[in-house]
Amino acid sequence: MPSHGELPFWLPQACPPWCGQSHTDADPPQRRQHASAPLAEILLTTMSLNAAPGRYYTRVTLIQGYRETSPLLRISTTKPLICTLDEAQQLGTALMDAVRLGRR
Ligand SMILES: [Zn+2]
Numbered sequence: 001m002p003s004h005g006e007l008p009f010w011l012p013q014a015c016p017p018w019c020g021q022s023h024t025d026a027d028p029p030q031r032r033q034h035a036s037a038p039l040a041e042i043l044l045t046t047m048s049l050n051a052a053p054g055r056y057y058t059r060v061t062l063i064q065g066y067r068e069t070s071p072l073l074r075i076s077t078t079k080p081l082i083c084t085l086d087e088a089q090q091l092g093t094a095l096m097d098a099v100r101l102g103r104r
Contacts, residue, residue: 011066018062018071018101034071036062039101040094044083058083060094062102071102 007014008025010032015021019034040060056078064071073095083091 016064016071017104019064032066034062034064034066036098036101039098040090042083042087042090042094044079044081044087058091060091060098062098073098073102 008023008027010025010027010029011023015023015034018036020037021033021035023032038059038061040058042058044056044058058081059076061074061076062071063074075095
């Protein structure tokens with residue numbers, strides 16, 4: 001979580017409000033980005049028939065490099081995305097929620 005005190009030397013300004021990361025001076029360049037906690041994690045029933053519950057998911061997060069001016073939306077999936085209409089609706093809602101959060 002960003003502190004309101006001192007920032008790491010590489011971070012020119014405070015984190016965006018959605019950032020859930022801790023940042024330190026020791027962060028290597030590839031880890032110098034803001035990232036939200038998962039904004040949505042949708043379990044996909046069509047992918048979990050032969051797997052432990054919760055093994056397959058689609059996850060939506062916001063990320064932003066420390067030198068970038070706006071966030072990007074990251075959609076992570078464990079397998080190709082095949083979903084029911086209800087799951088697709090959840091994903092659509094999660095994407096729009098993330099876009100609204102990123103534009104604040
Ligand atoms: Zn941050």
